[in-house]
Amino acid sequence: MGSYLTRHLQVLFATLGDMARTPMASINTILIIAVTLLLPALLFVSIQTAKSLSGQWQGQPQFTVFLQKDISDGAAQLIFDEIQLHPKIELAELLSPDDALAEFRILAGRGGGNLDSELAFIGENPLPASIVVMPKSGFANAQHLQALEQELSQFDGIDSVRLDLAWTDRFNAMLNAFSRISVLLSALLFLALVLIVGNTIKLLIYNRRDEIEITKLVGGTNGFIRRPFLYYGSLFGLFGSVVSLVFLLIAASLVAKPFDQLAAAYQSSGFVHQPTLMEIGSLVLIGITLGWLSARWAVAQHLRKIKPS
Amino acid sequence: MIQLSQVSKRYPNGHEALKSVSLEIAQGEMVFVTGHSGAGKSTLFKLITRIERPTQGQVLVDGKNLGRLPERKIPALRREIGVIFQDHKLLMDRSVFDNVALPLIVLGMPRNEIAKRVRAALGKVGLHGKEKQLPITLSGGEQQRVGIARAVINRPSILLADEPTGNLDEDLSDEIMDIFADFNQVGVTVLIATHDLRQIERMGKRTLHLNEGALIEHG
């Protein structure tokens, strides 16, 4: 067992030495791996960031409760009081028709003149009074929210209740689709990487043609002959993924500033997903595995063809 | 030790290099194979080492039928046979030590054991102290002896030498043949292909004559 380990270590160091002897070729291959791994890594970080964003939004769902149009201010206040005291509700805010109109003006932006002439045509403010309701965080899941929505819409004087989940659902559906596309894209990139690195290994194999022939002549097994190439592939993958991590850090620091500003605007911090140790380990493992696979593929294709003559 | 029964070898280009050759070489025997260039001497050696397969007939080496030998058992066969080539087939970018050590390295032998045996093998062929040199810095005769050291380092039971003295002068040829005779003395089966009639006469061993792929045995 000890000698088995020593043999592997010998091949490992011999391969490192060979790499150092042809640094340009090795650096090229390592850079190709790094860049190819960078894209899936960036996609992953983006998706994780978007997921945590969507999680933050879902944590604060809001209802808009529209009151009946003809209701008096006093009746509106009564409904508001009742809602405010509701045990499942954290916070509520009453918006009078005038408030609603003011908000609408802001949302409608500069087209104010036009809006005013339309209002003049209608002759009165068409917007109902409404109450914005924020449930307690313990009731923020879909089941409770729907029950609460049902309950509120039973109230006298309430016209309709709108639970604003639809767009987060849409966002999540899109995120899901994007995740799947990313997985597919990454798989294709990985395949391309295996082909490219496999081709590099193939060149290495043919560069050592004489050595392979002679090793076969003196009774070297396929396992023995293939070992240095598998180390080559795995080391390419290891170094490639480490360089790709460095690229990822640089990319993250480039986008950090605008994202921090955005985060500050949302009174939130740490918008951009910070890769965990697990995820970093996974990237390195993926790199090594892909490098090894490339070598395995190249060796299976070409080692057989080299025969002593 | 080596037995061929009605072996023919036709190369893919249609050339028939061996024609129904039958022969038997006993364990511990030393035999010369002679014949004109292109007679089929190297082809015979390639069949014994399973570099080529016969198109007809069967080749037995140490009781193993090479026609039925699966790919994965070829390394074990080749570890039993030391081969010496006219063109040496040395790795020119590796030291003498690394070249000679190769058959032991593929066995996974520990480094210190390898060093001991490489020094002993180099001593036996008169190349003491040349471990660190590159083969290019050596003369043709010395390179041939590096090849011999590599062939015998794993103590094979069969030694095949394909025109080992082709490019050497008489004294060097004598030295090399004597080395083979020494190995034969300790029980190694030795098969030497050569044009060198002077050596054949000097050694006085059984000689197989090949002519256009057909065997004409003498003595």
Ligand SMILES: Nc1ncnc2c1ncn2[C@@H]1O[C@H](COP(=O)(O)OP(=O)(O)O)[C@@H](O)[C@H]1O
């Ligand atoms: N790989 C090959 N493909 C086709 N013909 C070959 C091949 N190897 C050898 N030959 C032919 O087979 C004949 C015998 O070759 P060889 O065994 O090398 O003879 P020798 O070693 O006696 O000179 C020659 O005519 C040679 O040209």
Ligand SMILES: [Mg+2]
């Ligand atoms: Mg020949």
